[in-house]
Amino acid sequence: MNNKVKMKKVFVNLIFIFLFSIYLFSIVSAGVGVRWNQETALLPENSKVCLTYGIYNPWPTDSYVKVQLSDSLQPIVESQENVVDSVPKYTYSNSSLPVHFCFQTPKVYKKDCLLFDQFLCKQDCSEPLKVYEGEVQVMEVSEASVASGGSGGSTTAMSVSAPLRVRVQCIKHGTDYSLLYIILGIIALGILLWRVYKRKKKKSGK
Amino acid sequence: MKNKMNFNKNFDTILVFVAALSFFLFFFQSFVLTGHATEGSTTSNVSIAKYLAIAFGANLSNGIQFGNVNTLPATNINATHDYDGPSDETTYTVDVSTDSNTNIDFCTKASSGLTSPALDVIGVGNETYSADNSTTSTIPALGSETSFTTSYVKAQNVTAPGNSSYWRFWLDIPAAQPSGDYNNTVYFKGVVSGLSC
Numbered sequence: 001m002n003n004k005v006k007m008k009k010v011f012v013n014l015i016f017i018f019l020f021s022i023y024l025f026s027i028v029s030a031g032v033g034v035r036w037n038q039e040t041a042l043l044p045e046n047s048k049v050c051l052t053y054g055i056y057n058p059w060p061t062d063s064y065v066k067v068q069l070s071d072s073l074q075p076i077v078e079s080q081e082n083v084v085d086s087v088p089k090y091t092y093s094n095s096s097l098p099v100h101f102c103f104q105t106p107k108v109y110k111k112d113c114l115l116f117d118q119f120l121c122k123q124d125c126s127e128p129l130k131v132y133e134g135e136v137q138v139m140e141v142s143e144a145s146v147a148s149g150g151s152g153g154s155t156t157a158m159s160v161s162a163p164l165r166v167r168v169q170c171i172k173h174g175t176d177y178s179l180l181y182i183i184l185g186i187i188a189l190g191i192l193l194w195r196v197y198k199r200k201k202k203k204s205g206k
Numbered sequence: 207m208k209n210k211m212n213f214n215k216n217f218d219t220i221l222v223f224v225a226a227l228s229f230f231l232f233f234f235q236s237f238v239l240t241g242h243a244t245e246g247s248t249t250s251n252v253s254i255a256k257y258l259a260i261a262f263g264a265n266l267s268n269g270i271q272f273g274n275v276n277t278l279p280a281t282n283i284n285a286t287h288d289y290d291g292p293s294d295e296t297t298y299t300v301d302v303s304t305d306s307n308t309n310i311d312f313c314t315k316a317s318s319g320l321t322s323p324a325l326d327v328i329g330v331g332n333e334t335y336s337a338d339n340s341t342t343s344t345i346p347a348l349g350s351e352t353s354f355t356t357s358y359v360k361a362q363n364v365t366a367p368g369n370s371s372y373w374r375f376w377l378d379i380p381a382a383q384p385s386g387d388y389n390n391t392v393y394f395k396g397v398v399s400g401l402s403c
Contacts, residue, residue: 030261030267031259031260031261031262031301031303032259032260032261033257033258033259033260033303033305033306034257034258034259035255035256035257036255036256036257037253037254037255039256054257056257056259056305057259058259058303058304058305059259059261059303092305093257093259093305093306093307096257135397137395152271152272152320152322152386152387152388152389153269153270153271153272153285153320153388153389154269154270154316154320154333154375154389154390154391154392155269155389155390155391155392156262156266156267156269156270156391156392156393156394157391157392157393157394158260158261158262158300158393158394158395158396159393159394159395159396160258160259160260160395160396160397161395161396161397162256162398163397163398163401176235177231177235178232178235181228181229181231181232181235182228182229182232184224184228185224185225185227185228185229185232188221188222188224188225188228189221189225191221192218192221192222192225195214195217195218195221196218
């Protein structure tokens with residue numbers, strides 16, 4: 001008899017826990033999600049890359065979001081395409097809404113140039129690798145309000161973030177004499193043509 | 207006369223040679239020449255996608271309220287839903303969607319101390335929290351409370367997809383605190399487990 005009562009108690013408790021879990025699951029608010037395929041980009045100087053992030057909301061309520069990059073990535077952001085303001089409920093990760101960020105790397109490594117600080121340059125790559133490190137943050141923007149009265153309290157806001165590192169690649173090369181070669185070639189060709197022209201003119205004069 | 211003609215011819219040859227060499231060197235430097243490999247190769251590729259989603263439980267989405275306080279000083283005032291589960295569990299949750307493929311760490315911060323419209327402030331350190339991956343009447347524990355700060359700090363580690371993070375909040379109000387309504391904003395951020403906030 002005692003065992004039967006105990007069993008019944010355990011059974012009731014299990015049902016209670018189960019119902020409580022369902023209750024907790026069913027009362028969740030709107031949520032935010034982010035999907036990404038790349039956390040690190042290696043780019044030469046002065047080049048551009050675009051990365052895509054997927055925004056999703058698998059929860060049963062529409063959500064309003066703001067997508068932004070951390071301050072450390074702002075110097076290299078070139079553009080943001082596909083602004084997403086709201087994410088419909090039951091938008092799963094495999095059908096996430098794309099947001100594109102394009103980054104343009106600046107010239108960061110100093111070249112050793114022989115002429116006017118611009119020509120006949122070589123790149124030693126002796127400086128440390130420049131890395132822009134930050135995150136893409138997706139924030140739910142509908143902040144809940146706190147009922148007034150009493151001692152007040154805190155409104156709450158949430159976000160998820162994806163890490164991002166942009167490494168600026170330094171491409172090592174010796175002194176670039178291309179300009180010297182082309183100038184020398186043009187001068188030699190010019191003198192040659194001038195001499196041929198002069199000779200022909202002389203012949204036709206005779 | 208013959209010598210002059212020979213000199214001219216040689217000089218022209220040199221000019222042709224210099225021009226040809228210059229253009230050759232220019233193209234050689236500008237366009238990298240590569241040999242033909244004698245071995246075959248194929249590429250190997252893998253794409254790794256990460257995705258994570260979180261949502262507040264209903265009570266946390268409605269904010270953190272500490273109710274009316276009539277006696278000061280007051281220490282460790284419970285937030286209204288700290289113990290209102292069926293067995294005194296907390297019902298402040300942040301839930302990780304099953305449509306996630308990575309464990310999540312939670313970071314939190316406060317915008318400022320609780321501030322009244324008259325700009326009186328309850329210090330940010332007076333509002334505290336405790337978080338855990340499970341909840342009972344004693345977990346998350348008051349004994350492991352942490353004060354809020356105005357920059358993100360890691361509050362809860364490794365919450366797996368499909369699970370929840372459980373939170374409790376407390377407030378200390380000093381004796382000399384002017385009466386009034388005090389408010390601020392508390393932020394929660396989900397990051398890939400192991401990464402910094």
